[in-house]
Amino acid sequence: xxxxxxxxxxxxxxxxxxxxxxxxxxxxxxxxxxxxxxxxxxxxxxxxxxxxxxxxxxxxxxxxxxxxxxxxxxxxxxxxxxxxxxxxxxxxxxxxxxxxxxxxxxxxxxxxxxxxxxxxxxxxxxxxxxxxxxxxxxxxxxxxxxxxxxxxxxxxxxxxxxxxxxxxxxxxxxxxxxxxxxxxxxxxxxxxxxxxxxxxxxxxxxxxxxxxxxxxxxxxxxxxxxxxxxxxxxxxxxxxxxxxxxxxxxxxxxxxxxxxxxxxxxxxxxxxxxxxxxxxxxxxxxxxxxxxxxxxxx
Numbered sequence: 001x002x003x004x005x006x007x008x009x010x011x012x013x014x015x016x017x018x019x020x021x022x023x024x025x026x027x028x029x030x031x032x033x034x035x036x037x038x039x040x041x042x043x044x045x046x047x048x049x050x051x052x053x054x055x056x057x058x059x060x061x062x063x064x065x066x067x068x069x070x071x072x073x074x075x076x077x078x079x080x081x082x083x084x085x086x087x088x089x090x091x092x093x094x095x096x097x098x099x100x101x102x103x104x105x106x107x108x109x110x111x112x113x114x115x116x117x118x119x120x121x122x123x124x125x126x127x128x129x130x131x132x133x134x135x136x137x138x139x140x141x142x143x144x145x146x147x148x149x150x151x152x153x154x155x156x157x158x159x160x161x162x163x164x165x166x167x168x169x170x171x172x173x174x175x176x177x178x179x180x181x182x183x184x185x186x187x188x189x190x191x192x193x194x195x196x197x198x199x200x201x202x203x204x205x206x207x208x209x210x211x212x213x214x215x216x217x218x219x220x221x222x223x224x225x226x227x228x229x230x231x232x233x234x235x236x237x238x239x240x241x242x243x244x245x246x247x248x249x250x251x252x253x254x255x256x257x258x259x260x261x262x263x264x265x266x267x268x269x270x271x272x273x274x275x276x277x278x279x280x281x282x283x284x285x286x287x288x289x290x291x292x293x294x295x296x297x298x
Contacts, residue, residue: 009036009064016105019098022081022091031102032078032085033109034058036068042115045122045287048103048136048194049076052127052262053093053203054161056084059262060126063200066276067124072283075110077102082128090168093159094150096128096204097185100135104191111193120287122196124279126261127231130202130222134240135189137197137220140212141204143186149207150178157203158230188212196220196286198279199249201258203231205239213243219286222249223275225256 015028034057038044047067051057057064057076064074078085079099081092092098103123111118125133148154149166156166173181186209196219224237231237233251241247252271259265261272 007037007039009034009061011035014105014109016102019101022089023087029098030080031105032083033106034064034076034078035110035114036064036074037114038068038071038073040071042073043117044071044073044115045120045283046073046075046107046110046114046116047283048106048110048121048123049074050099050103050123050125050129050132051076051078051083052125052129052201053082053159054084054088055127055262059264060129062263062267062272063124063276063279066273067280067283070280070284072280073110073114073116075106075114077106088162090162090165090172093162093165094169095181095185096131097135097141097189099128099132100189100191103132103136103194104189107191107193118193120195121193122198122283122287123194124198124200125202126200127258128203130199130236130240131204131208133197133199134202134208134213134216134220134244136191136194137218138188138190138212138216139208139240139244140188141186141207142209143182145207146182146186147179150182157206160230194218196283198282199223199237199240200261200275201225201228201231202236202240205231205236208239208243210243213240214245216244217246219282220244220247220249221278221282222247223252223278224249225258225260225271226251226254227256228258230258
């Protein structure tokens with residue numbers, strides 16, 4: 001008998017009635033969700049997925065499909081204002097702390113409608129999605145550092161997709177309103193339902209509070225390329241690695257750049273294939289039920 005095959009991904013749009021859209025309609029915040037369901041009967045372990053700045057869930061299909069084939073249900077959000085599937089909005093690029101809130105809402109949805117094991121939930125992300133995963137595990141942005149960037153005291157991280165990032169934001173928000181938003185974003189976004197994180201070429205390492213990283217004791221596995229000039233490892237991946245007690249990781253090559261992790265790029269030396277295999281191994285180990293391994297369960 002031929003074993004059942006994994007299904008094609010399914011997309012739908014949810015809305016968060018608590019948060020407002022940044023677009024002109026001002027309605028509830030949209031969350032375009034894509035779910036990759038594995039073959040076979042559940043409950044399945046689940047992995048939340050967060051794309052990079054200005055990207056989409058589809059750009060990480062190489063990772064989602066590999067996890068799906070290994071028996072994980074994968075659920076992703078195209079983050080409002082920060083995805084190629086809609087107009088870029090400056091808030092979506094600056095107020096990155098709304099992204100972990102997106103994933104927590106996504107997890108509420110997944111636990112309500114999908115056949116998953118609530119005790120076996122992990123998260124993975126690339127670039128700003130890597131920060132998103134770390135925030136779910138307890139990392140927080142440092143409000144003083146963020147304010148210094150917005151005030152021009154410190155240089156803003158380079159964002160090729162939105163060159164005049166800070167200038168555009170300052171034209172739309174006064175100092176008082178920005179202070180309120182940053183203070184809100186500096187709070188904890190930790191979601192204790194997420195037990196482990198696999199992080200690829202993460203961003204915002206210099207904006208995260210070192211003290212908050214010291215509290216991230218969940219298992220974290222990091223991968224990066226040494227030729228990454230968008231999120232240089234010494235300012236990002238190595239910061240998360242060195243500051244988080246539960247973290248381990250390694251470079252995947254001295255010639256590997258940031259965009260080599262995207263689906264529309266070539267896969268030099270099978271880098272993405274190897275990283276996806278590492279993610280499967282990591283989640284099988286860290287999300288296993290007590291007394292068992294996911295390899296046995298799957």
